[in-house]
Amino acid sequence: MDTGSDSPKEYRLYRQRFVGLVALVMLNIVTAMSWPWFGPISNNTAADFHISLDQVNWLGNIVALVYLPTALLIPLIISRYGIRVCCQIGGIALILSAWIRYAGTAKSLSPTSSYALLIIGQFFASIAQPIYQVIAPKYSETWFDLKGRTTATMIIAISNPLGGAVGQLISPLVGDTRQSILVLGILSTAVVPFVFLIQKAPPTPPTYAGSKQSPSLRSLCLVMLGYKVEPAAYMSRRERIDFTIVISLFAVLIAASNAFAILTAQILQPAGYSSNESGYMGACLLLSGMAAAVISAPLFDRVFTHHLAATTKRLVPVAAIGWFVLIWAVRPHDTAALFVIMVVIGVSSIPMLAVGMELACELTRNADGSSAIVWFAGNLVTVAFILVGGALRAPADASPPLNMKKYLIFQGIVLMAVCSSVFFIHGVQKRKEADEEKIREKAIATTP
Numbered sequence: 001m002d003t004g005s006d007s008p009k010e011y012r013l014y015r016q017r018f019v020g021l022v023a024l025v026m027l028n029i030v031t032a033m034s035w036p037w038f039g040p041i042s043n044n045t046a047a048d049f050h051i052s053l054d055q056v057n058w059l060g061n062i063v064a065l066v067y068l069p070t071a072l073l074i075p076l077i078i079s080r081y082g083i084r085v086c087c088q089i090g091g092i093a094l095i096l097s098a099w100i101r102y103a104g105t106a107k108s109l110s111p112t113s114s115y116a117l118l119i120i121g122q123f124f125a126s127i128a129q130p131i132y133q134v135i136a137p138k139y140s141e142t143w144f145d146l147k148g149r150t151t152a153t154m155i156i157a158i159s160n161p162l163g164g165a166v167g168q169l170i171s172p173l174v175g176d177t178r179q180s181i182l183v184l185g186i187l188s189t190a191v192v193p194f195v196f197l198i199q200k201a202p203p204t205p206p207t208y209a210g211s212k213q214s215p216s217l218r219s220l221c222l223v224m225l226g227y228k229v230e231p232a233a234y235m236s237r238r239e240r241i242d243f244t245i246v247i248s249l250f251a252v253l254i255a256a257s258n259a260f261a262i263l264t265a266q267i268l269q270p271a272g273y274s275s276n277e278s279g280y281m282g283a284c285l286l287l288s289g290m291a292a293a294v295i296s297a298p299l300f301d302r303v304f305t306h307h308l309a310a311t312t313k314r315l316v317p318v319a320a321i322g323w324f325v326l327i328w329a330v331r332p333h334d335t336a337a338l339f340v341i342m343v344v345i346g347v348s349s350i351p352m353l354a355v356g357m358e359l360a361c362e363l364t365r366n367a368d369g370s371s372a373i374v375w376f377a378g379n380l381v382t383v384a385f386i387l388v389g390g391a392l393r394a395p396a397d398a399s400p401p402l403n404m405k406k407y408l409i410f411q412g413i414v415l416m417a418v419c420s421s422v423f424f425i426h427g428v429q430k431r432k433e434a435d436e437e438k439i440r441e442k443a444i445a446t447t448p
Contacts, residue, residue, distance in 0.1 A: 010442065011211075012204040017143035021152055023194035024139060025159040027087070027132045030191040031094060032163030033170070034125035035063040037184055039262065040172040048177040049104075049118070050111040059122050060262070064383050066126030071376045074134045075217040075368040082200035083139060090131035091195040097124035098185035105178040118181075125188075133160050134375050137357045138214065138367040139198075145206040146435055147301050154297035154354035158290050161350070164261065165286050168279075208438035209365070209431050220369040235364060238426055242309075243363045243370070245425045247377050249316055250356040252418045253349050254378030256323050256411060257285070259385035263404065266393070270403040272332040285342040289350025296351050300358075308359040309427025312352070319348040320419035324412035327405070362429040385411065 038045050042056045077086045101121025104114045136156035140149045167184075174183045205211035215233035223229045224240055235243070260267070261282055268278040300308065322345040329337050360370035392406040 010204065011145065011206050011208075011439075012202065013145055013206050014143070014202045016199060016202065017148075017152075017206075020139065020143060020198045021155060023197040024087075024132055024135070024156050026191050026194050027090065027094075028156060028159040029163035029166060030187050031090070031125065031129040031132055032160045033167030033184060033187065034097065034122060034129065035060050035167075036164050036261065037167045037171045037180075040168050041177055041180055044177045049114050051115050055115060059118060061383070061386075062119060062122050063126040063129065064379050064386075066123055067130045067379045068376055070127050071130045071134050071372045071379070072217065074131055075214070075366075075372050078135070078138060078368050079213065079216060083135060083142065084195075084198055084200040086131055086135065087195045087198045090128040091192040093124045093127040093131075094188045095192055097121045097128065098188035100124065102181055102185045105181050129160075130375065132156075134368065134371045137361050137371045141207075141361065141367045142201050142210050143206060144210075146305070146432065146439075149207075150300040150354055150358050151297040153358055154293050154351070157353035157357065158293050158350060161257075161261075161286055162290065165283065207435045209367075209435050212365075214366045214368050217366075217369040217372060220364055220366050220373070233366070239363045239428075239430075242425050242427055243360060245421045246312075246356055246360050246363065246427075247374055248418050249312070249422060250352070250360075250374040251377035251381040252415050253316070253319060253352055253356075254375075255381035255385045256415055257345075257349055258378075258382040259389060259411070260285070262386060263389050263407075266389070266402070267330060267404045267408070268338075270394075270400040271330050271334075272400075273335070277335065281338055281342050284339055285346040286350070287346070288343040289346030292347040293351040293354065297354060300355070306429055306432065308355055308362065308429060309425055311355055312359065312425060312427065313422050315348040315352055315355070316419050316422040319345055319352070320415045322348065323415045327408045327412050330405075330408060359427055359429075362431045363427065365431050365434075 038056055038059045042053055045051070045056050045059075046053050074086060077089065098121070100117055104117030104121065106114070109117070133156075137153050139156070140152040144152045170183065171180050174180050202210075212232070215230065219229045219233035223233050223235045224243065226240075264282045265275055265278045268281065269275065273281075300311070304311065322341050325341055329341055356374060357371055360374055361367045364370040388410060389404065389407045392404070392410060394401070394403045394405065396402060
């Protein structure tokens, strides 16, 4: 890795970084609402618009599918136009999604026309969501120093699942289906001005890494395939292996959590749990994980500064075991055990959002490219898990009817198999080492 003498002579922090952080959190919360918004009101949506439940499900599925190519375009946009312009593109997409979707609620339209506008609106929402999610580690690298970088990434990362949970809570509470879609449009429009609070970069960077432009996504893909690239994009064989493991771990953990959020009722209700109990268990996983993330992030910045890989080796096996145990725990009258398992999974999984993204940045020295790849993989595997869940659902004449036992077995085995690779990760934090070396050089140069 090049750590030549072209680094700036001093590094600075600006209060503006917190303004941009708040803006990204608000944008993440609102953009995350579109994916699960129609889940709690699916039956009402189908009845009001005279469409099938499968068509309603595709209002959510399209978000996951469009996310995939969009995530891979974000590093290119950032490299050419910067963080600010990238966020503004997301704002435009968010406004378009809000009012095209609401236009579909006009009662004078045919069911086909209404559904077409709803799908188009969700398409634009699918463009906005990945922008504010993928950009997290790049924003942290650009604006925060070593004592705040992981914390900033963690805060932005957990705001997305928080937005999904808030969306599921609000959508059935604000009136009928058309009023619910209007409320989503108002929220989407109201949050757009926050994009103007996000600046491209500070006048003086906070760290050496923050002063360097990330290599292209293309160069990251080429080096992962073993091709020669420019020195700034070089990765050793060990780093390529580690990054492959990180991608795999991130993908299955994200997929398991996202699929469970969508399939919670379908997994738990056949075992005798009510929709409220199912919702509480999903909320328990999310809230316990968010609490663990908020507590742990500052520790990674200030205490366990070189322990991302060690943390991964401890948390990932616990999460995998938690998902595996669900095979036997999802049974009648086992509420207490299920809540305990939800806490264990949440505490060991959600902090891995930021840990995984930061470790990917350390291995690649490519904040936006590595983030795009891990989120692409996570959403791709999420779609696969959801489709497999539907295919493995038991028939109506099973005991109990429509149970998801086979899916839980599939999920548990996949996670145990993939997560076992965590013990082979080394995870040397080269980016942080380079930053610390530049800080030491500056200290020596300024010592009288």
